[in-house]
Amino acid sequence: MISPARTYWDRTTETMPPGELEKLQAGRVQDCPERMRASGVAYYRERLSGIEPGEIRSVDHLGRLPFTVKDDLRDHYPFGLFLAPIQEIVRLHASSGSTGKPTVVAYTRNDLKLWAETLARGLVAGGVGEGDVLQNAVGYGLFTGGLGFHDAASLVGAAVVPTGAGNTARQVTLMRDFGARALVATPSYALHLAEVALAEGMDPRSLPLRAAFPGAEPMSEEMEAELEDLMGVTVYEQYGLSEIIGPGVASSCGLSEGMHVWEDHFIPEVVDPESGKPVPDGEVGELVLTAPTKEAFPLLRYRTRDLTRMTREPCPCGRTFARISKILGRTDDMIIVRGVNVFPSQVEHALLGVEGLAPHYQILLSTRPNRQTEMRVRAETRVQAADAATRAALQARAQEALGTALGLSTPVELAPPRTIPRSEGKAVRVLSQGVESP
Ligand code: ADP
């Protein structure tokens, strides 16, 4: 592995002086609406009808454009918003569609190159290069994770082991036998891998594994520390979403908090989710991203629904790009319990601070006959409690931690070790249990 701190994939771009970056972005945001208008797609013509040709000349002018939301993609399912004809499209990905029609995204050859280039920056920031074996344990297929990391890792010259997610015992054997130095997995699946390794008598810390690249779901500080400790790795978190390109929108450099947004191609804004107005740097809001350079499917001001904070404070790594904090939640996963707003990430943060609890939990929601939402939490213990008193004390500590963190008294059920289902992809932590009988 190369020394992460001083290495860049694309030094000129990653350390570009802010003034130059602004100029580069300005040219790109200027072109994009014109391309959209020229496409003849009615949606773009209508969307841009209030905007004069040439009106958008800098990032500061983006605020004049309307937002794009997930429903816009669904309403034009499957190919209605693409700017490239099918002859130029070489890849299609789609989201699960569990909450409606799937959203479909398309890539030209250049788009795939762009994707690999931006994600390569994140892998190199984490020290991956030639001579490294990288095990890619995220799902291949319609999900953008598998092929996205695969192409980027190939580009930087790593030897990719395309295990995908699942078949955990075999993954662990391969990780040992092939001497993987880097692992790509969702945080929950990485934990599960470590757990299975330990159960098979193999301590992941004794393996050559040095870096993990988790993403695709929220990961609290505590979860990250747990992963580093269990696996003996440094964690380089990755953020992305299929609509924008897939993983590789933002990557951690390991030297500061948060993730650098590759804003030469993915331009971030943080807005108040209610009013849509920008919030100052450092304040929490919804991340909005503009991807002006993609050929097949550029997007203007896409509402990600992910909540974060942005900073432009200089980073010791020398990269000049803005950073976003860990994703604090999604505007659509907020739960309202007796008038209190709760994000699952707050529950995770609180539980992982309680000694004796494992990083596996479920949030159980039920609706009372009066329509109020009730919340309980099921938390897994690290070891089987020795006696009823120990158990009761642990339960009390968990309830107290949740009460303090959420400002809401929340019943906790303790679950014995290894009884909460493990996930191979994105963990399902919130379960709705319907209406309680009166
Ligand atoms: P879907 O919207 O169907 O889950 P994606 O697979 O494109 O589709 O997932 C993108 C979403 O995954 C992001 O909008 C975000 O909510 C979540 N995500 C991705 N990376 C991270 C991360 N590092 N931390 C928290 N959430 C993440």
Ligand code: ZN
């Ligand atoms: Zn940095």
